[in-house]
Amino acid sequence: MNVDMPAQHSELLVILLVKLAVAASLASILTRSQRFQRMLLREERTLAQRVQMAVVCAVIFGLGVAVRVLTHDSYAAVDLGLEGCLVMGMLGGYVTGLLSGVLISIPAMFNGELMSMPLLAAVGVLGGLLRDVAPDKEAIWKFSPFPDLTLYRLLRKRDLRLPLFSLACIAAILVSELLRTGIAHVGLPVFALQQKWVHLPPWIVAAVYATTLFATVLPIKVWNSNRNEKKLEQQQLRLNEARLAALSRQINPHFLFNTLNSVTSLIRQDPDQARQVVYKLSKILRRLLRQQENLTALREELSFIDDYLAIEMVRFGEKLRVVKDIDPATLDMLVPSMLLQPIVENSIRHGLSNKVEGGTVRIRSRIIAAAGKLQILVEDDGVGIPEAKLATLFEQGIGVSNVNERLKVLFGDDYKMWIDSRLGEGTSTGIELPEQVSGRVVSAESLVGSS
Numbered sequence: 001m002n003v004d005m006p007a008q009h010s011e012l013l014v015i016l017l018v019k020l021a022v023a024a025s026l027a028s029i030l031t032r033s034q035r036f037q038r039m040l041l042r043e044e045r046t047l048a049q050r051v052q053m054a055v056v057c058a059v060i061f062g063l064g065v066a067v068r069v070l071t072h073d074s075y076a077a078v079d080l081g082l083e084g085c086l087v088m089g090m091l092g093g094y095v096t097g098l099l100s101g102v103l104i105s106i107p108a109m110f111n112g113e114l115m116s117m118p119l120l121a122a123v124g125v126l127g128g129l130l131r132d133v134a135p136d137k138e139a140i141w142k143f144s145p146f147p148d149l150t151l152y153r154l155l156r157k158r159d160l161r162l163p164l165f166s167l168a169c170i171a172a173i174l175v176s177e178l179l180r181t182g183i184a185h186v187g188l189p190v191f192a193l194q195q196k197w198v199h200l201p202p203w204i205v206a207a208v209y210a211t212t213l214f215a216t217v218l219p220i221k222v223w224n225s226n227r228n229e230k231k232l233e234q235q236q237l238r239l240n241e242a243r244l245a246a247l248s249r250q251i252n253p254h255f256l257f258n259t260l261n262s263v264t265s266l267i268r269q270d271p272d273q274a275r276q277v278v279y280k281l282s283k284i285l286r287r288l289l290r291q292q293e294n295l296t297a298l299r300e301e302l303s304f305i306d307d308y309l310a311i312e313m314v315r316f317g318e319k320l321r322v323v324k325d326i327d328p329a330t331l332d333m334l335v336p337s338m339l340l341q342p343i344v345e346n347s348i349r350h351g352l353s354n355k356v357e358g359g360t361v362r363i364r365s366r367i368i369a370a371a372g373k374l375q376i377l378v379e380d381d382g383v384g385i386p387e388a389k390l391a392t393l394f395e396q397g398i399g400v401s402n403v404n405e406r407l408k409v410l411f412g413d414d415y416k417m418w419i420d421s422r423l424g425e426g427t428s429t430g431i432e433l434p435e436q437v438s439g440r441v442v443s444a445e446s447l448v449g450s451s
Contacts, residue, residue, distance in 0.1 A: 009204055015193065016211040018077035020218065026060055026080065027219035031226045040091075040227045043137045047095065054096045057088050058103035066107035068191070076193060081105060082180055083216045085120045086173060089127020090140050090220070097124025108191060115183055115190040123176045130172055135161035141224040143169045145217040170213065177212040256285075259311060266314070273314050280311045294410065295436070298365065298374075299331040305340050305363070312348055319358025320348065330365040333374045334436040336406055342399035343378045343429050351382025351427050359426070372435045379428040385421040393419055400429070407431070 061084030068079040089097020101120035108116035143166040184192035266274040421427040
């Protein structure tokens, strides 16, 4: 018998290692479910949500129990019923832990292991108790399975709540395994790894308890990692949305301020023209107030530019000429709202307003089929931009730098914006965007999330 002992110990160690691998694998499988990810992100759940969480996890962990029963304990390592109940109680509370214990134990009950249901239900409730005594809900995700690290924190930190809670979690997990082993040793019908192994040395017994501890902790740590990633994504999304809102609010007052200056200069000189400008301005403001999406069809953006140019033409008269060369296939392409107005405004105010004879603004659009891009060009034959100023144009002012910043938030690196200028000849501003058709991609949130 002694000759077989090392082989017996090796077999048990293999089972324990496989059990840890199964725990990590089951946790990873569950994180692939979007619904389960949403469950993890909630800290406060309704009764229906807690029941749903228990059912989903009971199916996964209960399947392991069923495999162990059907193979007559040949695959004992896949039975994570006790660990699953503890985890569900810790993450979902009493109802989730209790219901998980009842559902996970059903295959074992059919196998005649009649103590499985009361044991697993009690363990699930114990997990719920740990959740209740946690200093805060985040403590469930932060507790350490390493006693030495926990003791170090206990001695090092003044706030002892988290280290003490970690020790309580470790103790509860080890007590659960002790309870299962004790029930099996007195002959009551329940499954435990140690009941079929006799004369185990202390280090093997310690390995069994350590495996239970880490098989309980592994799913929590795997899910916490995924949970933190989702939280970071949501925070980045909210940050990007806030940046877009802030940038949009910068554009509208800038445009309004310049237009009102035009109205002020016209009121005394030509009241009729002033009324026309106010009417056009009211149309623009109504459009801005209705604008809720970050993206709009190019045809809507061009319509907005027509109203804006009508205001400028009242002021500049025949000195301002506008030419459009728009590919009809681009009219339904999505572009950021208020994309063109700051660029056209720059062309007029900085390129043409200082030119005695005035000039022409050209707006072009086309599809670059090979690259799947929409290209938009705004050109003028104005005075041009000095080279020293051109080098820092994206870092100064509100108009062009604002547009570039919004494009960066929406599209990440998947866009181009450039400015070419020659003194006395004019300026060309170009933008290339991903080809997005109105009606197929209508959510700016999806673009922000993928950037």
